[in-house]
Amino acid sequence: MASSSQLPSVVQLKPFLQPFPYGREGMDSWAAQYALATPSLKAGVEKDGGIKASQPYGEIWLGSTHQNGPCEVEGKEGESLKDLIQKDPRFYLGEKLLNDQQMASQYPNDLPYLFKVLSFDKPLPLQCHPDKTLGGKLMDEEKRKLGKNSDFVDSNAKPEVGVALSPFTAFVGFRPPEQLAATLRGTPELQQMFKDSTLESFYQVASSSPSDDQAKAALRSLFHEAINLPKSKVKSIVQALQARFKKDSADVVFAAANEFTPQGEANASGETEATAMKRVFEIGLKTYGEEDVGVLASLALMNILRLRAGEGTWILADDLHAYVEGDIIECMANSDNMVAHGLGTSEQGGISTFVEMLSYRHLPAEKLLVSHDDVWSKSENGYARLYNVPIAEFDLLAIFLSTGRNFERLSPLDGPLCFVVTQGEVTVSTGDDSVTLTKGQAGFVKAGTEVKFTREGEAPTQVWGAFYQ
Structure with a gap:
């Protein structure tokens, strides 16, 4: 262990560029722009042919010790941020972090968080992040099945916060039952996603001032049917909505939803709920086509946040979400686990697992902001x-x-x-x-x-x- 007197207390980092497919392309991506700002990373990018105009660059990891994207110390070739911390964990991490039993057990002698910038103009997968117990189970199951871990490489939970650097649209959590029931009742095309008996049961629950558990059980039934829709059914409903839009405006097609247009910073764009619904529908459809189940599941069931720069939202373990477009600061617990299906991603972690693990949080959009x-x-x-x-x-x-x-x-x-x-x-x-x-x-x-x-x-x-x- 090096003497603390010889160790730097502040260093520049070499970030890790992630060319994820939902990113803005080429130099339109803030992640790509930021990559070129650091000399050693720029040299590596240029050695690989430079920033490519048609390549999406979804994320740049700026404070990471995670194996999927470790940062290095700039000017110290080959020395990772984790290597630096390991020289003297007490010096770098501090007494309080090392003495925090939860942190010490989950992130021993390590950063407890992962700090990023995301830059995207295509929706991210419809997803949630498992809690620590499920994360460990998925990790073990994948290792048994494949002989290695690729999707699940750690067992940590992954709660996160996203704060807008530019106008930011995101699906976060389920609509409150009363709002969702009114929206479904007023939109015949979205009703086709569900059995009549499931809808009637949901309407009864939504109109009865349900307990939290009752609301969650009803939302679970809807999500189970939505996420299991066959591609042919998804396509027919999508085409029915497209046909309506040729005749009617968004404010006619989704008129029932307008009663619940978010107020204040949850709707910084000032759009009606109907206008926002049509916009995100068209973005998802253009990117992923008429058979992507996430396009419909998110549209029908979820809150749509429209945030201005400086405003953010919080996601806990097992919360359903899918960011749509924007440039954001994102920070999460030090994990890279995801269960997902739809909006460009085929089943990851299992659809039945997806349905069972969700928190079914159903707050109104205004209560999803980080103060x-x-x-x-x-x-x-x-x-x-x-x-x-x-x-x-x-x-x-x-x-x-x-x-x-x-x-x-x-x-x-x-x-x-x-x-x-x-x-x-x-x-x-x-x-x-x-x-x-x-x-x-x-x-x-x-x-x-x-x-x-x-x-x-x-x-x-x-x-x-x-x-x-």
């Missing part, structure tokens, strides 16, 4: 925002600097900080150590040290970070 505090005790000058993340593994912060707001100092954080510059240029200082980074570049700061962020040049500066506390 934030612009007055934070750790912030000396008041230029740092703290997001109130309901997840044990991490919290999120954003720092905004501009003319007259040239620096921010944070008092010591309990755990390690991973961060990315999304605008401008900034010098990040911790005692005698400092790094100067520009847009798209990422860094790591040890636990328990005061951190100063100083704006360089005239441009406004934004820094986003994830940390444990």
